[in-house]
Structure formats: structure tokens, C-alpha cells
Amino acid sequence: MKISLIITLCVTAVLALVLTLSNPKRDEAKTKEELLTFELDMADGKLTPSRIEVPANQPIKISITNSGKKAAEFESIQLRKEKVLAPGSKSFVVIKKMAPGEYKFFDDFHQATAQGVIVAR
Incomplete structure (x- = not known):
């Protein structure tokens, strides 16, 4: 009877370890930290830089800072972000692999002056 209890506890411990190590949320969080990151500053209708060149077919992260005195909204209809x-x-968006090309983005609150493009090569 003691042997059955010991085996059951060992199997439970191994299963718990396997589930912890294969947790997709843990892998996703690590992946977001390791992504190639590009900086974007939004400030009251001005984007810096307004052109971001990135590698094609590779997921990226854009770290966005609003250094302005008004709200800003990063938006890209093509990228659905x-x-x-x-x-x-400060916040960020993660963009999955992009085929080579140009993808427009803008500050939705300042569309007249804040237009940008992401160029995937």
C-alpha cells in the first residue's frame, strides 16, 4: 500500500512539472520579451520615426511611448492593430510575420499630421 502511494505521488509530481514547463502563457511571455523591438514615439500629432524598416517574415514588437500631452492611438487597418x-x-503591440511590403499606420486622434509606414523587407 505504501508503494502505491509513493508511485502515485511521484507520477503526480512529474505531471505537475511537465504541465508547468509546457505552459503556453509562459512561452508566450518569454517570446514577447525576446522579439526584435522597434521604438515609436507619439507626441500630439507627431510620429518619431514615421518610417520603420523591419525584417519580413519575422514577428516584431513595437514599443510605443506617448510623450505628448494628449491621448494617442496607434492604429493600422492593414495589420489589424x-x-x-x-x-x-508606454505600451507595445506585437505584429506577426509580415510579407515584404509597406503597411500604413497612424495616430487615429491626429490623422491629419500623424501618418507612418512600416516597411517589411
């Missing part, structure tokens, strides 16, 4: 940032805040 949008992120609203309060003044003085």
Missing part, C-alpha cells in the same frame, strides 16, 4: 495610450504612458 490598435492601441490607445494616455499622455505620458
Whole structure:
């Protein structure tokens, strides 16, 4: 009877370890940290840089800072991404693999002056 209990505890411990190590959320968090990252500053209708060149067919992360005094919204219809940032805040968007080409993005709150492009090569 003691041997059955010991075997059951060992099997349970091994299963718990396997489930912990194969946790997709853990892998996803690690992946987001390791992605090639590009910086974008949004400030009251101005994008810096307004052109971001990235490698094609590779996921990337764009770290966005709103250094302005008004809210900003990173938006790309082609990439199906949008992120609203309060003044003085920072966030990011992860973009999956992009085929070679140009992908427009803009500040939805300042469309007249804040237009940019991501160029995947």
C-alpha cells in the first residue's frame, strides 16, 4: 500500500512539472520579451520615426511611448492593430510575420499630421 502511494505521488509530481514547463502563457511571455523591438514615439500629432524598416517574415514588437500631452492611438487597418495610450504612458503591440511590403499606420486622434509606414523587407 505504501508503494502505491509513493508511485502515485511521484507520477503526480512529474505531471505537475511537465504541465508547468509546457505552459503556453509562459512561452508566450518569454517570446514577447525576446522579439526584435522597434521604438515609436507619439507626441500630439507627431510620429518619431514615421518610417520603420523591419525584417519580413519575422514577428516584431513595437514599443510605443506617448510623450505628448494628449491621448494617442496607434492604429493600422492593414495589420489589424490598435492601441490607445494616455499622455505620458508606454505600451507595445506585437505584429506577426509580415510579407515584404509597406503597411500604413497612424495616430487615429491626429490623422491629419500623424501618418507612418512600416516597411517589411
